[in-house]
Amino acid sequence: MNRTFLIAALTGFLTLGGASAATTYPLTLKDDLGRTVTVKAEPRRIVSMLPSTSETLCAIAACEKLVGVDAYSDYPQAVTKLPKMGGLYDPNIEAIIAQKPDLVLVSQYGKLEGPLTQAGITVVAVNPETYDEVFSKTLTLGRIVNREAQARGLVTRMKSDIARVEILTKNVVRKPTAYLEIDPTPYSVGPNSFMGVLLTKAGARNIIPASMGDFPKVDPEFIVKANPQLILGVDARTAGARPGWNSISALKTGRVVSIPDELNTMLGRPGPRLPQALRGLAKIVHPELFK
Amino acid sequence: MEAAASDRRGAAGALALPLKTAGLVLLLISAVVLGTGLGSVNVPPGEVLGALWRGLTGQALAGNDVIVWQIRLPRVVMGVLVGASLSVCGGAFQGVFRNPLADPYLLGVASGSALGATIAIVAGWPRTLIPVTALLLALAAVTCTLALAREGRRFPPNRLILAGVVVGSVLSAATTALILRGEDRARQVLAYTLGDLGFSGWPDVLTVLPYAALGGGALLLLARALDTLQLGELTARSLGVPVERLRLITVVAASVATAGAVAYVGVIGFVGLIVPHVVRLMFGPGHRTLLPLSALLGGALLVYADLLARTTPLSQVGIVTTLLGGPFFLWLLRRQSSE
Numbered sequence: 264m265n266r267t268f269l270i271a272a273l274t275g276f277l278t279l280g281g282a283s284a285a286t287t288y289p290l291t292l293k294d295d296l297g298r299t300v301t302v303k304a305e306p307r308r309i310v311s312m313l314p315s316t317s318e319t320l321c322a323i324a325a326c327e328k329l330v331g332v333d334a335y336s337d338y339p340q341a342v343t344k345l346p347k348m349g350g351l352y353d354p355n356i357e358a359i360i361a362q363k364p365d366l367v368l369v370s371q372y373g374k375l376e377g378p379l380t381q382a383g384i385t386v387v388a389v390n391p392e393t394y395d396e397v398f399s400k401t402l403t404l405g406r407i408v409n410r411e412a413q414a415r416g417l418v419t420r421m422k423s424d425i426a427r428v429e430i431l432t433k434n435v436v437r438k439p440t441a442y443l444e445i446d447p448t449p450y451s452v453g454p455n456s457f458m459g460v461l462l463t464k465a466g467a468r469n470i471i472p473a474s475m476g477d478f479p480k481v482d483p484e485f486i487v488k489a490n491p492q493l494i495l496g497v498d499a500r501t502a503g504a505r506p507g508w509n510s511i512s513a514l515k516t517g518r519v520v521s522i523p524d525e526l527n528t529m530l531g532r533p534g535p536r537l538p539q540a541l542r543g544l545a546k547i548v549h550p551e552l553f554k
Numbered sequence: 555m556e557a558a559a560s561d562r563r564g565a566a567g568a569l570a571l572p573l574k575t576a577g578l579v580l581l582l583i584s585a586v587v588l589g590t591g592l593g594s595v596n597v598p599p600g601e602v603l604g605a606l607w608r609g610l611t612g613q614a615l616a617g618n619d620v621i622v623w624q625i626r627l628p629r630v631v632m633g634v635l636v637g638a639s640l641s642v643c644g645g646a647f648q649g650v651f652r653n654p655l656a657d658p659y660l661l662g663v664a665s666g667s668a669l670g671a672t673i674a675i676v677a678g679w680p681r682t683l684i685p686v687t688a689l690l691l692a693l694a695a696v697t698c699t700l701a702l703a704r705e706g707r708r709f710p711p712n713r714l715i716l717a718g719v720v721v722g723s724v725l726s727a728a729t730t731a732l733i734l735r736g737e738d739r740a741r742q743v744l745a746y747t748l749g750d751l752g753f754s755g756w757p758d759v760l761t762v763l764p765y766a767a768l769g770g771g772a773l774l775l776l777a778r779a780l781d782t783l784q785l786g787e788l789t790a791r792s793l794g795v796p797v798e799r800l801r802l803i804t805v806v807a808a809s810v811a812t813a814g815a816v817a818y819v820g821v822i823g824f825v826g827l828i829v830p831h832v833v834r835l836m837f838g839p840g841h842r843t844l845l846p847l848s849a850l851l852g853g854a855l856l857v858y859a860d861l862l863a864r865t866t867p868l869s870q871v872g873i874v875t876t877l878l879g880g881p882f883f884l885w886l887l888r889r890q891s892s893e
Contacts, residue, residue, distance in 0.1 A: 483753055
């Protein structure tokens with residue numbers, strides 16, 4: 264898997280690297296907090312406070328620019344060796360400043376921009392939340408770090424990898440109705456959310472209507488009433504222990520699948536491994552297509 | 555105002571109490587009926603009765619039966635149990651501490667239970683273990699409070715309240731620290747600390763029942779002694795009320811009932827604080843009416859609050875009780891004082 268990814272990355276790099284459009288600095292842009300920010304020169308010391316941003320930077324040949332990441336950045340291997348700067352709600356601002364970054368990439372949550380801006384550090388919030396934003400923000404990141412061509416190459420590769428899975432799932436005759444649980448409270452995902460789009464592309468019919476929102480808290484009886492043929496994100500024992508759930512079709516046919524940790528991480532991360540996340544999900548929804 | 559009110563009670567008192575009691579009983583019955591019939595699917599009354607009949611007689615469940623019998627009814631019964639427990643405990647605490655701001659969580663039960671739940675959630679233990687750790691830590695928290703407050707063989711009320719605040723704060727800080735370690739599960743912890751009746755099944759109801767019955771029952775038996783205590787500690791002593799023992803038994807009984815409730819549904823705010831006050835405003839302060847009527851009203855209110863939580867974007871019963879309980883109570887207070 265990794266090796267093919269590398270080869271693909273290299274070929275992409277060779278074909279597109281020649282026609283690289285260098286970013287002109289100073290670069291002024293509107294970030295995801297609605298702030299107008301100016302990046303004075305090509306950043307050389309970047310701290311990334313979002314796992315998906317760390318992954319994207321590494322996927323567009325900007326990994327060596329990273330001098331620090333948040334506590335949850337764990338992919339690729341290279342970022343695990345970098346100094347950790349805390350999490351979203353308990354960031355270690357002193358450690359960030361001590362790295363002398365010329366750019367800190369944050370999410371729109373967590374209020375990091377205030378103290379860092381005061382410390383004279385350039386802060387840009389980049390936070391992909393929808394499916395389409397995964398691609399547009401990848402291009403934005405590419406522009407910021409002077410890796411535009413690599414970013415375009417990555418987006419092209421991602422889209423073709425996704426298309427390869429979609430070709431398989433699109434024409435499937437039986438698309439199971441599915442309930443994807445992201446939290447046992449229970450919370451699920453609406454069809455317009457990033458994960459909801461992946462679920463649909465994987466060839467499932469989401470039982471959650473768009474009207475319920477992107478990450479709705481679901482009334483348990485709604486799930487029983489909807490009677491999904493496939494339940495994802497819960498293990499069979501937990502599901503069976505819930506009041507009334509034994510009457511659900513998915514439990515009767517044994518189609519209750521808890522998502523493996525690595526796939527779960529990829530699904531929750533709007534970054535370059537999105538095609539792999541989709542493939543993993545499609546394998547669970549339609550194992551017969553991948554034999 | 556007090557005098558006028560008691561005059562009115564004196565005149566129509568003989569009739570008013572049974573009438574108002576009947577009103578509360580009807581309110582509770584209507585809550586159970588509506589709570590069982592309404593939700594993401596509305597089930598007509600005939601079908602509800604049919605589902606109950608088939609559920610009770612163990613026949614095969616058909617159509618909406620599963621939703622009514624296995625999901626909604628236990629959820630409603632849980633609401634009644636928890637609402638009644640919290641309200642009775644709140645009333646008893648307000649009486650024994652002679653403090654109108656006392657609520658069932660005064661001595662750290664809620665913080666203990668939240669910490670227990672958080673430990674189980676962040677560690678990723680199976681869901682069935684959450685109430686167990688919550689219950690253990692809730693009882694441990696109260697034990698801690700009692701130990702801190704003890705002066706020889708006495709438990710002075712002020713020391714109890716202070717000790718409760720300290721224990722509560724320490725445990726809340728520990729809970730917050732844990733949440734930060736397991737950020738990805740923070741939503742689950744948050745849901746628990748706001749109180750939620752989702753996934754309450756018959757086994758859960760049967761587990762909570764003994765706590766509610768034992769704790770609540772003991773408090774109802776203490777009603778007369780609590781009345782005497784309102785005359786002041788010295789007077790109560792001279793009338794033969796063992797004040798220290800009364801305080802200890804009340805605290806233990808209320809903590810058992812509250813801990814059982816909280817362990818399963820999380821920390822539902824406001825009910826235990828407000829319901830006894832509403833009953834006092836309507837029926838007067840005597841504990842022999844206050845405690846049982848608080849149970850009726852609290853049970854009914856929580857079921858209605860949960861119905862709102864299930865059918866509106868307010869989404870969690872704890873949010874509903876706090877959001878709607880506050881303004882309602884202020885309105886009631888104003889109405890009373892303007893009379």
